[in-house]
Amino acid sequence: MRITNVITAACVVGLITLASCGRRPVTLPELMLPPECEILPGPAKQTDTVRVALFDVVDPHHAPKAHNAGERLVFGHLYETLIAVDCLGEMWGCLAGSWKRGEGGRRWTFELREGARFWDGTPVTARDVILSWGHTAAGPVTRGAGIDSVVIDGERTLHVHFERPHRKIPRILTASAFAVAKRSWESYWPLGSGPYRIAPSGERSGGANEGTITALPAFGVQGPIIKFAEVARYDARDLLEGAIDCMVTADPAVIEYAAHRPRLASIALPWDRAYVLLSTSRLEELRWGGAPVTVPQDLWDRLARDAVRGDARGHRSPSWWYDLDGCGDLSTAVPWFLSVIRDSALRGADSSLDLRRIIYDSNDPVARDLAERIVALAATDPLVSAEAAALSLAIPGLTGGTATIIAEGVTESELGSSLRAGDDFAYIVSVPLRPHDPCHEARALVGRAPWLAAFEVDLSEALIPLVETRRHVLARSGAVGLLADWYGNILIANEMLLRR
Numbered sequence: 001m002r003i004t005n006v007i008t009a010a011c012v013v014g015l016i017t018l019a020s021c022g023r024r025p026v027t028l029p030e031l032m033l034p035p036e037c038e039i040l041p042g043p044a045k046q047t048d049t050v051r052v053a054l055f056d057v058v059d060p061h062h063a064p065k066a067h068n069a070g071e072r073l074v075f076g077h078l079y080e081t082l083i084a085v086d087c088l089g090e091m092w093g094c095l096a097g098s099w100k101r102g103e104g105g106r107r108w109t110f111e112l113r114e115g116a117r118f119w120d121g122t123p124v125t126a127r128d129v130i131l132s133w134g135h136t137a138a139g140p141v142t143r144g145a146g147i148d149s150v151v152i153d154g155e156r157t158l159h160v161h162f163e164r165p166h167r168k169i170p171r172i173l174t175a176s177a178f179a180v181a182k183r184s185w186e187s188y189w190p191l192g193s194g195p196y197r198i199a200p201s202g203e204r205s206g207g208a209n210e211g212t213i214t215a216l217p218a219f220g221v222q223g224p225i226i227k228f229a230e231v232a233r234y235d236a237r238d239l240l241e242g243a244i245d246c247m248v249t250a251d252p253a254v255i256e257y258a259a260h261r262p263r264l265a266s267i268a269l270p271w272d273r274a275y276v277l278l279s280t281s282r283l284e285e286l287r288w289g290g291a292p293v294t295v296p297q298d299l300w301d302r303l304a305r306d307a308v309r310g311d312a313r314g315h316r317s318p319s320w321w322y323d324l325d326g327c328g329d330l331s332t333a334v335p336w337f338l339s340v341i342r343d344s345a346l347r348g349a350d351s352s353l354d355l356r357r358i359i360y361d362s363n364d365p366v367a368r369d370l371a372e373r374i375v376a377l378a379a380t381d382p383l384v385s386a387e388a389a390a391l392s393l394a395i396p397g398l399t400g401g402t403a404t405i406i407a408e409g410v411t412e413s414e415l416g417s418s419l420r421a422g423d424d425f426a427y428i429v430s431v432p433l434r435p436h437d438p439c440h441e442a443r444a445l446v447g448r449a450p451w452l453a454a455f456e457v458d459l460s461e462a463l464i465p466l467v468e469t470r471r472h473v474l475a476r477s478g479a480v481g482l483l484a485d486w487y488g489n490i491l492i493a494n495e496m497l498l499r500r
Contacts, residue, residue: 043478043479049226050225051243052245053229053244054232055236063075075176076489077492083174088486089486096110099169105167112125120184125155129158130152133150133178133180174436180193213228214227236249248474250472252310266472268472270488274431274467276429277428278462280422283462287455297314300465309365324458347421351397351401356397357406357424358424359415361411364428371409374407374426397425428466434488470488480492
């Protein structure tokens with residue numbers, strides 16, 4: 001069975017034990033989210049409606065597995081995973097009331113919490129969990145989650161068998177691919193068990209491709225109502241003047257604008273993305289026994305300060321790619337491809353090329369900033385620039401010779417094709433800084449660039465980390481209460497979640 005990425009923020013609270021649904025009494029848990037996870041206190045007087053900006057199109061057919069940031073935000077309010085991680089890194093039960101380890105960590109047994117129900121009042125069963133995982137685990141991005149099988153044991157118990165032992169409860173189960181939803185002929189959206197539910201019509205107001213998605217407090221709990229508004233064609237700064245109460249953004253201009261508005265709160269979320277450089281020339285040198293040269297910390301810091309227009313810092317060690325000993329052979333992620341490239345040189349590392357490209361996703365401004373800065377350093381004499389000298393040692397072929405080094409933004413499809421074949425000199429890509437499971441993330445990266453695993457080179461030596469970034473949540477003070485989890489996902493707090 002295949003599975004993947006992103007937590008259901010609704011479960012951050014770990015949290016809701018229901019005696020039933022609708023207007024019947026709701027039994028609140030004894031343990032609540034730690035106070036540190038409330039990043040913005042709720043209003044003194046209950047707000048009727050909170051308007052939240054969406055910069056991506058949300059497709060209900062993807063639910064509960066999110067494909068973009070907008071879907072992570074919406075689905076996180078609606079659907080629950082078995083377990084979740086709070087902002088302090090502690091594990092909580094969501095749909096799971098309890099769990100235990102067996103077979104040395106290869107088997108984890110989960111007991112669903114008593115009274116867990118979908119919005120229509122039907123109980124959440126172990127069979128519902130299996131059916132939901134099977135539906136959301138169909139995409140190739142979910143390969144490598146490491147689940148061998150799942151066995152139902154009665155109405156509320158399931159045994160999850162893993163390919164490798166896990167000493168602690170596997171965090172991969174906090175990914176949105178493991179959220180639970182039930183398909184219904186009567187609902188445009190799959191039914192969830194989270195603290196918010198989609199309004200009865202389920203359709204967008206304002207059109208199929210742009211409009212508003214309305215979420216109501218579930219199980220009879222008091223407001224606020226959430227209006228998720230798709231606003232991609234608007235200037236985010238104008239929206240903050242009244243149309244929107246809350247947004248999540250990495251845009252430095254918008255963050256700076258909010259800083260000068262006393263009615264707006266700006267909260268930095270956890271550092272969540274790492275930008276790395278993948279170099280075919282470096283791989284070729286390591287392949288033939290060359291010693292890897294690391295980039296000094298001060299260069300990382302200068303790249304973050306001087307190159308990136310956004311909230312960034314230089315790479316901080318250690319990161320998850322330095323500790324993959326328990327992951328086994330990463331080349332098993334793409335065995336069919338490795339035989340094609342193992343006996344040949346990578347085209348992008350060919351020293352006779354007159355033009356060498358450092359390519360990146362044209363829609364990623366941070367990757368663009370980094371690529372352009374590295375190209376500028378490549379044109380600088382290493383004898384007069386310590387930065388240029390450090391990069392030339394870490395990236396063979398970056399300086400010297402007659403080849404022209406350029407930075408070029410390409411489409412996501414073009415980037416994917418070149419990454420798979422190793423056709424270009426170097427690539428700037430981003431990876432999660434706090435992955436649900438490092439082994440799963442390593443296999444996902446190798447799946448994108450199979451040549452990283454072709455020559456028995458450690459991933460930590462192959463990639464060159466550069467900078468780390470984070471987003472900010474901007475919210476109207478006194479209008480909305482906000483909670484955050486370990487991964488930086490946010491949850492609009494209703495009466496149930498704010499109760500202490």
